[in-house]
Each structure stands twice: as structure tokens, then as C-alpha cells.
Amino acid sequence: MARPATAKPEPAATHTSNQLPNRERPGEPTRFEPTKEQLLEFYRQMLLIRRFEEKAGQLYGLGLIGGFCHLYIGQEAVAVGLQSALEPGKDSVITGYRDHGHMLAYGIDPKVIMAELTGRGAGISKGKGGSMHMFSVEHKFYGGHGIVGAQVSLGTGLAFGHKYNEDGGVCLAYFGDGAANQGQVYESFNMAKLWDLPIIFVIENNQYAMGTSTARSASEDQFYLRGESFRIPGIQVDGMDVLAVRGAAERALEWVRGGKGPIVLEFKTYRYRGHSMSDPAKYRSRDEVQQMRDTADPIERAKKELEGMGVGEDALKDLEKQIRAIVAESADFAEQSPEPDEKELWTDVLVETY
Ligand SMILES: Cc1ncc(C[n+]2csc(CCOP(=O)(O)OP(=O)(O)O)c2C)c(N)n1
Numbered sequence: 034m035a036r037p038a039t040a041k042p043e044p045a046a047t048h049t050s051n052q053l054p055n056r057e058r059p060g061e062p063t064r065f066e067p068t069k070e071q072l073l074e075f076y077r078q079m080l081l082i083r084r085f086e087e088k089a090g091q092l093y094g095l096g097l098i099g100g101f102c103h104l105y106i107g108q109e110a111v112a113v114g115l116q117s118a119l120e121p122g123k124d125s126v127i128t129g130y131r132d133h134g135h136m137l138a139y140g141i142d143p144k145v146i147m148a149e150l151t152g153r154g155a156g157i158s159k160g161k162g163g164s165m166h167m168f169s170v171e172h173k174f175y176g177g178h179g180i181v182g183a184q185v186s187l188g189t190g191l192a193f194g195h196k197y198n199e200d201g202g203v204c205l206a207y208f209g210d211g212a213a214n215q216g217q218v219y220e221s222f223n224m225a226k227l228w229d230l231p232i233i234f235v236i237e238n239n240q241y242a243m244g245t246s247t248a249r250s251a252s253e254d255q256f257y258l259r260g261e262s263f264r265i266p267g268i269q270v271d272g273m274d275v276l277a278v279r280g281a282a283e284r285a286l287e288w289v290r291g292g293k294g295p296i297v298l299e300f301k302t303y304r305y306r307g308h309s310m311s312d313p314a315k316y317r318s319r320d321e322v323q324q325m326r327d328t329a330d331p332i333e334r335a336k337k338e339l340e341g342m343g344v345g346e347d348a349l350k351d352l353e354k355q356i357r358a359i360v361a362e363s364a365d366f367a368e369q370s371p372e373p374d375e376k377e378l379w380t381d382v383l384v385e386t387y
Pocket residue numbers: 131179180181182208209210211212213239241242243308
């Protein structure tokens with residue numbers, strides 16, 4: 034609730050934080066109930082991200098991708114479930130460096146994403162951004178950022194833009210459990226609530242930052258509570274279940290579009306690969322990763338539900354085949370298309386004041 038701008042002195046009293054004032058809160062989200070076609074589409078998108086990322090990992094191993102490369106394998110349900118609830122061309126999205134999956138979830142051509150990874154001129158950032166710096170202004174996707182936490186402040190700015198321009202849009206700012214410990218996140222929380230900006234703070238809690246578990250690094254590891262002292266409500270969601278993600282997205286959008294200001298969504302998820310391609314992952318056991326793969330995989334879960342809805346094995350195999358072909362084509366394209374022209378060194382670089 035917005036408070037009057039001029040604060041009146043209040044009589045002193047003793048309070049403890051276990052007497053948090055009664056605040057309006059969003060209702061419990063419900064799991065989305067999809068049609069067969071909708072679930073097939075979620076499954077297709079998650080599988081495309083998985084196969085694309087596996088191929089990117091191979092190309093990296095072959096030396097065709099240079100620099101940093103952070104894979105999204107394991108976390109596919111988060112981007113797919115959230116993005117499916119947005120209004121294309123109206124709502125904006127911003128994320129960190131683990132950004133290939135978000136691009137794919139928009140339906141952006143995998144060829145231009147893979148070509149960006151290999152640093153080719155046909156890449157979505159003309160081959161000059163690489164894995165961490167992909168943008169599609171057309172889709173209102175504002176990157177792809179390598180500075181941990183920066184996207185939260187920038188996303189708050191995007192939300193300010195939505196409110197200022199009265200365009201009805203909501204910004205989704207994704208960040209990790211590690212980024213959630215950054216100071217600028219809380220400066221952004223403060224302003225976002227003070228001005229009731231239309232923003233969903235999406236915490237992708239994959240349980241690890243670069244080489245540190247949340248158990249070792251987070252004093253409050255229930256990240257959905259992190260907005261409470263700014264009067265921002267939070268919801269914790271199973272991020273390995275695309276239908277739970279979509280259900281929570283709808284609840285959050287209803288809250289924000291209703292003019293109630295920001296909300297925090299924490300998704301409990303897991304990354305199967307190292308932090309980046311150069312991570313030996315000594316901070317967790319292989320068994321732990323295997324157990325998550327065996328018991329919580331978002332794609333397997335959706336597949337089982339599709340089978341339950343009567344989708345046959347042949348149809349699923351066909352889909353897998355189609356996706357493998359799309360990914361192979363994107364890899365060929367990314368290998369064969371030319372590097373950026375030398376004169377591109379001087380474009381998209383700010384050399385004057387403005
Ligand atoms: C300001 C800043 N500090 C440190 C780093 C180095 N760094 C890159 S990723 C990362 C961990 C972030 O973890 P998390 O937010 O959980 O995201 P995840 O990689 O798990 O998706 C760190 C410390 C950085 N890029 N920027």
C-alpha cells in the first residue's frame with residue numbers, strides 16, 4: 034500500500050519483527066492447467082533449449098565458442114513457464130549471462146543465437162556480444178548482462194519506463210541466488226516499491242552461485258522473503274515444474290498489472306552443468322547432480338504428463354527428431370557463416386557524448 038508522502042511523527046512504541054503489520058498479499062498460485070497443445074508447446078520449447086545447450090557445450094569443447102559460456106540445462110522450465118504468460122511486444126525481460134534459453138523461449142531463430150555464440154557477423158548481436166550479451170529490442174528483451182546484479186537495477190529502470198509511458202507493460206528481471214546478495218538489488222527493491230513500479234523480481238535459485246552453495250553464502254536462503262522489509266511480497270515456486278511456474282507467473286502478473294507494485298518470485302531450480310564451461314564443480318558431488326536429473330527433471334516431468342494426456346511415443350520421438358535437426362542446422366550455420374567485417378570494430382561503440 035502506498036503511504037502518504039509526508040510522514041507524520043508517530044508515537045514511539047515497542048515492536049518486534051514477529052508482529053509484522055497486516056499487509057495485503059497475493060493469493061496462493063495454482064498450477065496451470067494446460068490443453069494438450071499448450072503442454073506440447075512448453076515441452077517443445079524446453080527440449081529445444083536442452084538440445085541447443087548440449088550442442089553449444091560441444092562447440093565450446095571444440096574451440097568454436099570462445100570466452101564465457103553459461104548453460105541453462107536443468108532450468109528450462111523457468112524461462113518457458115514465465116515467458117509463456119507474458120504479452121509479447123508489451124512486457125520487457127532482462128536477465129544475467131545465462132541467457133540463451135530466454136532468447137529461445139521467445140521463438141527467436143536458433144541460428145542467430147548459435148552464430149552469436151561462435152562470434153559470427155550473422156549473430157543476434159553481430160557477433161560482438163557473445164554468450165553473455167544477447168539482445169532483441171524487437172521482443173523487448175534487454176539482455177544478457179555479465180555484471181552480477183546489474184540487470185536488477187536496469188530492470189527497475191525498465192519498469193519505471195513502463196509506468197512513465199503508461200504502456201501497460203511489466204518488466205521481468207531475472208537474477209540468481211548469488212546475485213540476490215548484491216547491494217544494488219536492495220536499492221532497486223526500495224525504489225521499486227516506493228514508486229510501485231510494474232516489475233517481477235525473478236530469483237532463479239539454482240542452489241549455487243559460482244562455486245558456493247546457498248547454504249554457505251546466504252543468511253536468508255528463503256529468497257522469496259527477501260523483499261519483505263521493503264513491503265514487497267514473495268512467492269516460492271517449484272521451478273522444475275513448468276506448470277507451477279506458469280501458474281505463479283499468472284498470479285504475479287495479476288498483482289503487478291493491478292497496480293500493486295513489485296513482487297518477488299523465487300524459483301527453486303537446479304543447474305546440471307558447471308557454473309560456466311570452465312567450472313570443475315568441486316563444490317558438489319556427482320551423485321547430487323545425478324539424483325536431481327533422475328528425480329526432478331522438468332522435461333521428463335512434462336513428457337510423463339503428455340503421455341498421460343494421450344500423446345504417443347511416436348509423436349514425441351518425431352518432435353525430438355525435428356528439434357535435433359533444427360539444432361544441427363543452427364550449428365552448421367554458426368560454423369559456416371563469416372566473422373564480422375573488420376569495419377564493425379568501429380560500429381556500436383560510443384565515441385561521442387550524447
Ligand atoms: C559484480 C560481479 N561480481 C562478481 C562477478 C563474478 N561472478 C559471475 S557469476 C557469479 C555468481 C552468480 O551466481 P548466481 O547469481 O546464483 O547465478 P547463477 O550463475 O547460479 O545463474 C559471480 C560471483 C561478476 N560477474 N560481477
